[in-house]
Amino acid sequence: MLNIIEKKKNCKKLTREELDFFIKGVCNETIPQYQQSALLMAICINGLDEEETGDLTMSMVNSGTVLDLSKIPGKKVDKHSTGGVSDTTSLIILPVISSLGLNVIKMSGKGLGHTGGTLDKLSSINGFNYSLTNEEAINQVRNIGAAILGQTATLAPADKYLYALRDVTATVDSIPLIASSIMSKKNAGGADALVLDVKCGSGAFMKTEERATALAEAMTKIGKHVGRKTIAVITDMNEPLGLYVGNSLEVREAVEILNGMHKNSRLYKVALTLGAYMLIAGEKYDDFDLAYEAQQKAIESGRAREMFKKLIKAQGGDERIVDDPELLETDPLQLLVKAESDGYIYSVKTDLLGSAGMCIGSGRKELGDEINLKSGFIMKVTLGDRVKKGDVIAEIYSDSKENSKQAAKIISSSITVSQEMPEKNKLVKKIII
Incomplete structure (x- = not known):
């Protein structure tokens, strides 16, 4: 391990085998944390090239299980947002694009900071169960076209260990480490393609467009390295994406959009932009404008809201909130x-x-x-x-x-x-x- 640290300290390239050795040592605790920290700091200062970042990502993917989605027909597309204030796009996109025939299985987590994550928001729907097994989620997608479940501890477990260490060693802001952290979990999720919403501005982790672009480019290059189509959309977070901030309130705003309201809102426009690129990545459309317009029609016709009701009901929730958002407490x-x-x-x-x-x-x-x-x-x-x-x-x-x-x-x-x-x-x- 000392030789690996020395190489990166001197700006030399690490091999796939060396990165595999490092990640295995992190997971089985054979490498002491002071040496882990030393390598993380060397990476933070001297960086990783495109191949190294891709190799680190796959080493982290292979530290756990990879979800097999082969039983779900067609292309499977996932999305990821780097987060912000009032970012409820997933709850809009999922029912809209699944109503247009794109099968979607979304693995989400709980949030830190501003408001909760997607799972916290869904918890404000009475009875909603996101603790599905992989098999249950896959069967649900086969039956109705969509499912949302919590991330499991077996997906890219190395990321959990490394993130905790980065948090206390001032190495959180390293672009290669951020990119490999995000992409390891997403690649372990088993989707064929990925759409990334990389936010920049005062409410985002990346405060400038330049930093957001650097992260987006790093992640799309990882996608190419591992053979997974990846599209990054850089969006503004210099004001809240939606008008409602807070878990139950954010679900209400998403439901109102599915019911045809807030058509000129930032949240509506970003959600449909991301959805259009997901439909393109999923090979349902090959033109952005046509994909965007199809989503508008799915909302206007009521198809999207009916899909959201199906999703909520299938996972034990009170689907009446789609017809009456006032039921959200x-x-x-x-x-x-x-x-x-x-x-x-x-x-x-x-x-x-x-x-x-x-x-x-x-x-x-x-x-x-x-x-x-x-x-x-x-x-x-x-x-x-x-x-x-x-x-x-x-x-x-x-x-x-x-x-x-x-x-x-x-x-x-x-x-x-x-x-x-x-x-x-x-x-x-x-x-x-």
Whole structure:
């Protein structure tokens, strides 16, 4: 192991065999953590080339089981988002594209930070069961065309060990390590193709478009290296993607979109953009505009909402929430956040809005933390909106008046009102194939 560390310290290329040795040693604990940390830091400083990053990814994939989706007919396409505030695209995309004939099995996780992950959001649907076995999920896809299940500990277990170590060794922000972490789990999921939503801006892990592009390019190159079609879409997170922040509220917004509302929203446009590329990757369409239009028709005709009802019912949930989103429980309205001056909404510190969600319990700092599925807030303004002093800019739903007051202060401080009209951020910034 010392020789491997020495090679990377001196900017030399590591072989597949050396990376396999490292990952096996991580999993069976034969390599001490101080040597693991030393190699991670050497990688963080000196990087990995395209081949090394691909080899590291496959070593991590092979550290556990790989899901066999061969019993599901047709191309199988997965998606991944690097995360942000009010990012509920999966709950829209899944029923829309499966209603158009693309079989989808989605493995999701619980979230850290701003709000919960997809599984947390689904937990706000009474009775919904995401603890499916692989066989149960595959059979469900064969029967109705879609399934959502939790990630299992046997998929790329090396990533779990390495991420915990990266978190305490200042090596989290290494592009090759981020890319191999994401792509190892996705490749172990067994899909034929992958669409990535790489977000950039104040509410994203990647704050700049340049960093987001570097990560997207690294991941698409891994896709080529392992023979899996990968498309990356770089999208804006300089304001929340949706207007509803919080688990139950975000499900409600997704349901409202499936019911034909919010057609001009950022959430609608990003969801259908990602869905279009998934349909192309799944060989259902070969033209973006046609794929996008087909999704619009699936929503307008009610096919997508009916598919979501089928999915919820198949997994034990109360499908009535699709017809009546009011059945999704939320905490009582506690506070109205109001504009402090006249002008235009000039900028939003989206990461602070995420902190406001944490303040009322919508997110978690550690995976074991309890999360309040009913709390959240609804933004009543977006960038460029004209407001007058006293206009409501957000509604806070919470079980705590004191926490709501703190969240209100954070929301107010996150928004800048100016006499100058801001430039609108480009929503979809770049496509990398």
